[in-house]
Amino acid sequence: MTQPSIAIKDFTVAPPRITSWQRFRRAFFSRWIVIIGLVILLVMMFTAIFAPWLAPYDPYKQDLSSPLLQPCKAHLLGTDGLGRDTLSRVIYGSRTALLIGFAVTGVAVIVGMVLGLCAGYFGGVVSMFIMRFIDALMSIPMILLALVIASVLGGGLKNVIIALSIGTICPYTRIMNGLVLSIKQNDYILAERAMGASDSRTMFSHILPNAFQPIIVMITMQLGFLILAEAGLSFLGIGIEPPFAAWGSMVNDGYQYLMTNPALSFAPGICIMLVVFAFNMVGDGLRDALDPRLRGMF
Amino acid sequence: MAVILTVENLKTQFRIEGGLVKAVDGISFHINEREIIGLVGESGCGKSVSMLSIMQLISTPPGEIVDGKVIFDGKDLLKLEAKGAEMRSIRGSKIAMIFQEPMTSLNPTLTICRQLTEMLELHLGMDSQASRKRGIELLKLVGISDAETRVDDYPHQFSGGMRQRVMIATALSCNPRILIADEPTTATDVTTQAQLLELMKDMVTRFNASLVIVTHNLGVVARYAQRIYVMYAGRIVESGNSKDIFGAPRHPYTIGLLKCVPRLDEALDRKLVPIPGMPPNLIRMPPNCAFLPRCQYHIERCMQEPWPELREVGNQHYVSCYINTQEKQ
Numbered sequence: 001m002t003q004p005s006i007a008i009k010d011f012t013v014a015p016p017r018i019t020s021w022q023r024f025r026r027a028f029f030s031r032w033i034v035i036i037g038l039v040i041l042l043v044m045m046f047t048a049i050f051a052p053w054l055a056p057y058d059p060y061k062q063d064l065s066s067p068l069l070q071p072c073k074a075h076l077l078g079t080d081g082l083g084r085d086t087l088s089r090v091i092y093g094s095r096t097a098l099l100i101g102f103a104v105t106g107v108a109v110i111v112g113m114v115l116g117l118c119a120g121y122f123g124g125v126v127s128m129f130i131m132r133f134i135d136a137l138m139s140i141p142m143i144l145l146a147l148v149i150a151s152v153l154g155g156g157l158k159n160v161i162i163a164l165s166i167g168t169i170c171p172y173t174r175i176m177n178g179l180v181l182s183i184k185q186n187d188y189i190l191a192e193r194a195m196g197a198s199d200s201r202t203m204f205s206h207i208l209p210n211a212f213q214p215i216i217v218m219i220t221m222q223l224g225f226l227i228l229a230e231a232g233l234s235f236l237g238i239g240i241e242p243p244f245a246a247w248g249s250m251v252n253d254g255y256q257y258l259m260t261n262p263a264l265s266f267a268p269g270i271c272i273m274l275v276v277f278a279f280n281m282v283g284d285g286l287r288d289a290l291d292p293r294l295r296g297m298f
Numbered sequence: 299m300a301v302i303l304t305v306e307n308l309k310t311q312f313r314i315e316g317g318l319v320k321a322v323d324g325i326s327f328h329i330n331e332r333e334i335i336g337l338v339g340e341s342g343c344g345k346s347v348s349m350l351s352i353m354q355l356i357s358t359p360p361g362e363i364v365d366g367k368v369i370f371d372g373k374d375l376l377k378l379e380a381k382g383a384e385m386r387s388i389r390g391s392k393i394a395m396i397f398q399e400p401m402t403s404l405n406p407t408l409t410i411c412r413q414l415t416e417m418l419e420l421h422l423g424m425d426s427q428a429s430r431k432r433g434i435e436l437l438k439l440v441g442i443s444d445a446e447t448r449v450d451d452y453p454h455q456f457s458g459g460m461r462q463r464v465m466i467a468t469a470l471s472c473n474p475r476i477l478i479a480d481e482p483t484t485a486t487d488v489t490t491q492a493q494l495l496e497l498m499k500d501m502v503t504r505f506n507a508s509l510v511i512v513t514h515n516l517g518v519v520a521r522y523a524q525r526i527y528v529m530y531a532g533r534i535v536e537s538g539n540s541k542d543i544f545g546a547p548r549h550p551y552t553i554g555l556l557k558c559v560p561r562l563d564e565a566l567d568r569k570l571v572p573i574p575g576m577p578p579n580l581i582r583m584p585p586n587c588a589f590l591p592r593c594q595y596h597i598e599r600c601m602q603e604p605w606p607e608l609r610e611v612g613n614q615h616y617v618s619c620y621i622n623t624q625e626k627q
Contacts, residue, residue, distance in 0.1 A: 123359070191397060195468070212407075
């Protein structure tokens with residue numbers, strides 16, 4: 001028997017497989033703007049961790065003999081009204097920004113998601129109690145709510161985090177509730193229950209993974225807003241008060257000197273802008289990389 | 299053959315704004331070992347709801363199982379708590395169900411492996427290695443080629459027919475006694491339909507399970523089912539062996555359904571004969587036979603007496619009708 005000209009075995013080899021991690025890497029790093037965002041975030045985290053070694057001066061040290069200096073060799077970004085080095089304060093400010101951002105987001109996301117899951121899944125009385133409570137909370141503007149809570153608790157970092165967290169829980173609960181209501185209708189949830197899955201298994205192993213994507217996008221949107229909210233609180237006198245170095249309050253402090261010493265406001269302002277941009281880009285990249293449906297593209 | 303599931307006078311209702319929908323209004327049937335039965339009826343007659351009621355998967359705020367018994371393994375399933383551990387252990391491992399839409403029946407964020415092995419780990423307590431092996435075996439059984447690598451893929455990487463095969467594999471993974479297929483082929487094309495039905499028949503024979511095919515397509519049950527139940531407006535109107543139902547149908551509804559199907563051995567220009575009228579509104583059911591407005595054989599008695607009880611007209615052949623349609627044909 002003559003051999004076929006194309007060997008059969010050439011077609012029985014499966015195409016090369018890539019692992020989940022490789023796929024994720026390809027997806028996430030495929031856009032250069034996401035990489036830029038990631039780099040900015042990494043720089044910021046590096047700065048926050050190594051602030052004591054990077055900052056040229058002690059951010060709290062006042063030098064009343066040289067206030068409001070323009071950027072010069074000794075002080076690369078100048079000094080503020082009390083002679084504190086702006087550059088050092090900007091560097092230390094990254095710590096506060098990250099801390100507030102992650103702490104508040106962490107608390108709010110966990111509490112909000114669990115509340116939203118329960119409200120959406122169980123419906124009825126449970127949903128009524130949770131959602132009406134959230135509705136009431138949401139009807140108060142977040143800044144005002146945080147203001148009231150912070151003034152009751154007193155200012156300071158810890159209380160600012162608590163105050164902002166309570167306000168931030170609301171959008172996550174709402175979104176989660178809505179997501180659960182629509183995910184619940186899907187056939188595969190019924191199929192899971194037909195296989196004998198319990199309520200908690202259905203909620204956490206099946207509904208929750210399908211809800212991640214919008215939550216991730218929401219997280220990145222909220223992170224920037226939180227930094228701005230903190231600035232607002234500081235402006236109103238509650239929140240991170242000087243001498244604590246926080247970008248938000250630095251922008252407000254420097255506002256009065258905008259014409260003469262723009263660096264005082266611009267430096268922290270640009271940092272806020274870069275960080276918010278970075279979080280948004282990274283969130284975008286994460287969402288695309290984690291979406292199982294887009295996996296075919298990478 | 300031994301009876302493994304008996305349903306007695308099952309009644310399921312849904313309370314909605316417009317009133318009380320009597321979706322299932324007193325049906326009784328039984329399933330024997332290693333048997334394939336067909337549950338036929340048009341959309342809205344209560345077939346899916348009756349199957350969901352057996353598994354207690356009805357959403358209880360609007361829906362409620364108000365009467366009846368489902369006897370399985372010597373126990374009345376309806377007496378068990380819907381969300382309780384006992385009922386959950388029966389679902390999936392003793393009675394399994396597959397659904398109509400393969401595209402949405404699988405969780406898009408989990409791999410096939412995870413979805414297959416979850417049942418095995420949950421009901422049989424297998425560890426992840428063993429369940430993964432078993433999962434790959436099952437995928438091979440249902441005809442997914444390259445199973446070792448495909449098992450780690452996501453549902454969107456499978457076609458509809460393949461997803462339905464995965465669903466069949468998942469449903470049979472714990473060796474259930476009964477597999478309920480709720481319109482399993484409605485959403486697939488004809489060639490895939492044939493493949494899936496052959497596969498299901500093969501699988502239940504191999505696993506010694508019984509199969510319930512719920513469908514509105516008579517052709518599907520004609521070939522595979524040994525016994526058929528015909529449902530209309532929440533009740534069973536005719537039941538019997540396939541041969542009797544197709545060879546000598548008695549209920550005007552069944553006769554009408556069979557007349558709707560074009561036949562290969564008749565003239566091409568014969569007009570199709572649909573059943574005139576519409577199915578009844580399940581909220582405002584008349585006290586007499588619900589098929590009356592559409593029935594061409596009806597007599598005076600049909601208008602005055604309540605919905606007829608099932609009476610025996612042949613060997614295991616029951617009909618819910620006052621007329622002897624055989625003489626009228």
